Amino acid sequence: MVREAPAPETFRPWVALRTLVMAADTLWIGTFFALALMQGATKSAFLSAAFFVALFTACSIFYNRLSFTVSDSGLTVRTLSLERTVPFDDILRVDVLPSILGTSYAVRTRLGSLTFSSLLAGHQRLCDLIVRRARLR
DSSP: OOOOOOOOEEEOBOHHHHHHHHHHHHHHHHHHHHHHHSTTOOHHHHHHHHHHHHHHHHHHHHHHHOEEEEETTEEEEEOSSOEEEEOGGGEEEEEEEEETTEEEEEEEETTEEEEEETTBTTHHHHHHHHHHHTTOO
16 A cells, blocks of 8 residues: 655745735835925935835745745755755754744754744644654654
8 A cells, every 4th residue: 555645735924924014015115106206305214215115025025935845855945045955864853942022943954953933824833744754753
């Protein structure tokens, strides 16, 4: 009897977080254009609005790209600049660090550390899958 491998599971930042960041970006873009149409807007007002447009655009791109995928080949982490897969045999331990602002997870591997937080939807399940697949329990 052939046992089918479980389907890969992907974990991304909460939809509400991504939506909120995109809404803030849209608000600041609108503010920037409103300043452009206003008579007498100061240079510092333009610079402030431009700063927040850049900040929320960068955050939006980051949160929309970030993902952690658990599959048969290992844990695949996708960020802005890279996509790398860590085989489960290379995962040494997972440290769970609760705090007032949420929970952080440090996945210690032979190649360094990967981190994620409770900003990911299903973060507890992701941790459980990593621990189970890496046979850390």
